[in-house]
Amino acid sequence: MIIAPKTRGFICTTAHPEGCAANIQSQIDYVKSQPEFSDAPKKVIVIGASTGYGLASRIVSAFGGGASTIGVFFEKPGTERKTGSAGWYNSVAFENAAREAGLYAKSFNGDAFSDEMKDEVIATIKEDLGEIDCIVYSLASPRRTDPIDGETYKSVLKPIGESYSQKNLNTDTGEVNSVTIEPAEGDEIAHTVKVMGGEDWELWLAALKDAGVLADGFTTVAYSYIGPELTFPIYTNGTIGKAKEHLEESAARMNEEFGGGTAYVSVNKALVTQASSAIPVVPLYISLLYKVMKEAGNHEGCIEQIQRLFSDHLASGGSPELDEQGRIRIDDWEMGEEVQAAVHEAWDNVTTENLSELSDFSGYKSEFLRLFGFGLEGVDYEAETDPERNLPSGN
Numbered sequence: 001m002i003i004a005p006k007t008r009g010f011i012c013t014t015a016h017p018e019g020c021a022a023n024i025q026s027q028i029d030y031v032k033s034q035p036e037f038s039d040a041p042k043k044v045i046v047i048g049a050s051t052g053y054g055l056a057s058r059i060v061s062a063f064g065g066g067a068s069t070i071g072v073f074f075e076k077p078g079t080e081r082k083t084g085s086a087g088w089y090n091s092v093a094f095e096n097a098a099r100e101a102g103l104y105a106k107s108f109n110g111d112a113f114s115d116e117m118k119d120e121v122i123a124t125i126k127e128d129l130g131e132i133d134c135i136v137y138s139l140a141s142p143r144r145t146d147p148i149d150g151e152t153y154k155s156v157l158k159p160i161g162e163s164y165s166q167k168n169l170n171t172d173t174g175e176v177n178s179v180t181i182e183p184a185e186g187d188e189i190a191h192t193v194k195v196m197g198g199e200d201w202e203l204w205l206a207a208l209k210d211a212g213v214l215a216d217g218f219t220t221v222a223y224s225y226i227g228p229e230l231t232f233p234i235y236t237n238g239t240i241g242k243a244k245e246h247l248e249e250s251a252a253r254m255n256e257e258f259g260g261g262t263a264y265v266s267v268n269k270a271l272v273t274q275a276s277s278a279i280p281v282v283p284l285y286i287s288l289l290y291k292v293m294k295e296a297g298n299h300e301g302c303i304e305q306i307q308r309l310f311s312d313h314l315a316s317g318g319s320p321e322l323d324e325q326g327r328i329r330i331d332d333w334e335m336g337e338e339v340q341a342a343v344h345e346a347w348d349n350v351t352t353e354n355l356s357e358l359s360d361f362s363g364y365k366s367e368f369l370r371l372f373g374f375g376l377e378g379v380d381y382e383a384e385t386d387p388e389r390n391l392p393s394g395n
């Protein structure tokens with residue numbers, strides 16, 4: 001079939017296998033162009049490995065550090081008549097490239113929150129790798145079925161206590177308008193913490209530890225975000241912020257209880273991913289941020305961010321540098337004073353009319369499409385393309 005983008009709001013319901021493969025290749029090329037790590041983990045599991053920050057973590061581990069990788073994700077394979085999800089094609093392309101480079105790579109498509117998935121992955125670690133020295137936890141999900149009480153919890157992106165009104169960008173029309181989001185009600189905060197907090201991260205680590213497959217000196221990292229004050233009500237002080245607080249508490253708990261390894265939370269930069277495009281207000285902030293950081297020459301995407309996470313912190317041969325709260329900060333360039341001052345000024349002035357002048361909305365849109373494999377150089381989008389692609393590892 002001929003595969004074209006079909007977008008609806010913040011989702012694209014099609015994906016291009018060749019485009020996704022080109023995307024993976026350019027990330028691999030970037031990583032290979034960078035200096036070698038001093039001390040990289042060699043057996044890595046990435047939970048949420050198919051898109052965004054988790055995918056970049058898998059690519060950096062494998063092609064930067066030469067690691068064997070296990071990836072866990074929840075994606076849709078393509079069928080004869082329907083395209084698969086981008087994360088599926090990304091993972092097929094990743095595994096193909098890893099195998100070609102002689103690197104071990106296996107993937108598991110299913111629910112990372114379930115006990116069954118944990119058991120399956122642990123059985124594979126035992127059989128193939130013996131133990132694991134790094135666990136990257138990079139899930140972003142709107143719901144989670146708790147394996148203990150069997151209930152399905154949903155996460156929401158809402159302020160807490162009072163409603164929040166702010167400028168907003170309609171990414172379909174390019175209109176800058178304003179949005180009011182009502183505060184979380186009832187159990188919504190607790191349920192968001194259930195889904196996006198650290199409970200499942202802790203369950204993964206406990207399961208790996210109980211199975212005896214955690215290498216001595218292992219590291220585990222999960223990703224968080226802070227951002228500027230103008231998004232505090234919807235992010236840091238909102239329902240998702242509560243979940244991120246819980247993630248930090250989970251890291252502290254694991255560090256106290258487990259021993260033999262260390263858990264970190266890394267605060268990352270705001271970037272266009274499938275998860276971030278669903279957050280109100282954030283796409284406008286990202287469009288303004290991209291413009292400022294590209295002009296300043298310090299813009300990074302997921303792959304550059306994670307490369308820096310490994311080179312400066314996780315694979316540097318020393319201990320990671322931490323902030324006062326004990327977190328790794330690779331959002332440091334985003335949060336730099338000059339960058340934030342410029343973004344704030346643009347934020348105050350931006351309107352529908354001057355959007356293309358003050359922001360990098362065109363960059364935002366093209367990056368969004370690239371997530372689904374569209375708009376990549378060297379890909380023939382007019383060509384008949386087979387949407388059915390299989391993971392070489394067969395899962």
Ligand code: NAI
Pocket residue numbers: 047048049050051052053054072073074075087110111112113138139140141142223224225267268269270271272273274275276
């Ligand atoms: P994403 O949407 O690109 O990736 C989410 C991953 O989770 C995918 O691999 C998906 O398959 C997997 N997944 C979702 N539900 C699953 C399930 N039930 N079982 C197995 N896999 C499942 O998201 P993104 O943006 O890379 O986010 C990853 C982490 O990074 C999140 O914790 C997010 O809060 C954090 N982060 C994101 C930032 C951003 O601007 N995008 C900034 C800072 C942190």
